[in-house]
Amino acid sequence: MFRPILQKFSEKSPVTVMVQGLLERILNAKKIDAWFENVGEVQYTRKILFSSLVSMMLQVVCKVKKNVYSAYLNSHIDASRQAVYDKLKNIELKTTREMVVYVANEAKYIIQEIKGSYAPLLPGLTTQFIDGNCIESSEHRIQELRQTKAGALPGKSLVVFEPEFGLVTDLFPCEDGHAQERSLLKTVLETVKEKDAWVADRNFCTLEWMFGLHQKGAYFILRQHGNTPYKPLSEKEFVGETETGKVYEQTVLLTYEKQEIQIRRIVIKLHKPTRNGDKELGLFSNLERDKAGGVRVAEIYRKRWTIEIAFQKIESYLHSEINSLGYPKAALFGFAMALVAFNLYAVVMSAIQAAHPDKNIQDEISDYYVADEISSAYHGMMLIVEDEEWSVFTSCSLSELGQALLKMAGNIQLKRFKKNKRGPKNPSPPKEKYKGQPHVSTARLIS
Numbered sequence: 001m002f003r004p005i006l007q008k009f010s011e012k013s014p015v016t017v018m019v020q021g022l023l024e025r026i027l028n029a030k031k032i033d034a035w036f037e038n039v040g041e042v043q044y045t046r047k048i049l050f051s052s053l054v055s056m057m058l059q060v061v062c063k064v065k066k067n068v069y070s071a072y073l074n075s076h077i078d079a080s081r082q083a084v085y086d087k088l089k090n091i092e093l094k095t096t097r098e099m100v101v102y103v104a105n106e107a108k109y110i111i112q113e114i115k116g117s118y119a120p121l122l123p124g125l126t127t128q129f130i131d132g133n134c135i136e137s138s139e140h141r142i143q144e145l146r147q148t149k150a151g152a153l154p155g156k157s158l159v160v161f162e163p164e165f166g167l168v169t170d171l172f173p174c175e176d177g178h179a180q181e182r183s184l185l186k187t188v189l190e191t192v193k194e195k196d197a198w199v200a201d202r203n204f205c206t207l208e209w210m211f212g213l214h215q216k217g218a219y220f221i222l223r224q225h226g227n228t229p230y231k232p233l234s235e236k237e238f239v240g241e242t243e244t245g246k247v248y249e250q251t252v253l254l255t256y257e258k259q260e261i262q263i264r265r266i267v268i269k270l271h272k273p274t275r276n277g278d279k280e281l282g283l284f285s286n287l288e289r290d291k292a293g294g295v296r297v298a299e300i301y302r303k304r305w306t307i308e309i310a311f312q313k314i315e316s317y318l319h320s321e322i323n324s325l326g327y328p329k330a331a332l333f334g335f336a337m338a339l340v341a342f343n344l345y346a347v348v349m350s351a352i353q354a355a356h357p358d359k360n361i362q363d364e365i366s367d368y369y370v371a372d373e374i375s376s377a378y379h380g381m382m383l384i385v386e387d388e389e390w391s392v393f394t395s396c397s398l399s400e401l402g403q404a405l406l407k408m409a410g411n412i413q414l415k416r417f418k419k420n421k422r423g424p425k426n427p428s429p430p431k432e433k434y435k436g437q438p439h440v441s442t443a444r445l446i447s
Helices: 004-012 014-026 029-039 050-061 068-073 081-088 093-113 181-189 207-215 294-302 305-317 328-355 367-384 387-394 398-410 442-446
Strands: 126-134 156-162 167-174 196-200 219-223 237-241 245-256 259-270 280-285
Touching (some): 004 014, 014 367, 014 398, 029 093, 050 081, 068 081, 126 305, 156 181, 167 181, 181 207, 207 259, 305 328, 305 367
Parallel strands (some): 126 196
Antiparallel strands (some): 156 167, 219 280, 245 259
């Protein structure tokens, strides 16, 4: 399939070759530059190709290079550093969003081809988890921030996650770091399709959002916000129990702008209070009972934490928030490229699961060890393997790519990436000995 050197890498470090193969097929320079010509509205290409920015930022978010300047020095961009930064700070939000959507669609197709998706939470419906992400404060490098003591927030966004594929499928970026998540929901509503099922926390529990989803033929499971008005139409009835608590259900009436809908209110009386001290958790849903009973609705909402886990992985294994990028558009583009890298990584993990169906990859394989393998082997591989050798991926179809990924995934030695599961920590005894002394000898204490 490959020439000797690339073949050796595919045998010794298949996950690294899988990632580069995805990059060569989905994000190759010619394809991305042609894509940019169709998507970009204001920005244009002169000396700096959009594909060069994508390649440079991927090296940063994947921790191949420590910062943007280091990636710039190792790129083939024939323009000044300032020109590159000017290009980054003016990338349109539409381009940033469409980049995530484009890669997600390609990734979803491959996962479907290799039969690597998970069982749907609601058969016949497209379950979508949505949550907000605020990029942490940036360094005060740009002129407008140099006399500011407070942390400067370069942007906020809403992220859509599809648990069936383990992919981030959409992004709604906003340059105002202080904007409320609710203020972006009108834009999200424009993308809603019939038979979507949206799951979100109480920040998204607004009458406008719920009525908007209902009118579009979509469904929702939203944690009840304390300020959301409703009228009970029935008493709470016990319907079952989950791991977290007893589940009750009632019918309620919502009213908004002279419109009314009857929906279900699911109440979970928790065995243990939340970290905020809540002993009871309410959910609003317009799902019919034959699609999901009260216990099932509660279980699906509990799985909403998978988007939080995705955020944790992006933060832990990728350089998703580049503090040196103070301009909002640049910071948001950096975050979007981290989501792109996360989606490519998700395809790799799906291929590993499909190639080893008798294993539970999510429980047994460490994301950290896989990410470490990629970051440690990638630079050396790209130095040794000639550019033309990657053409086998550039010219293949997505179906052929999927089969190649499956073949390489079958060669992976899973024990190299096995999770080291730790038991519960023993409670630490009080540290009273030698209190007030600056240091002690470890050898003397042991003896």
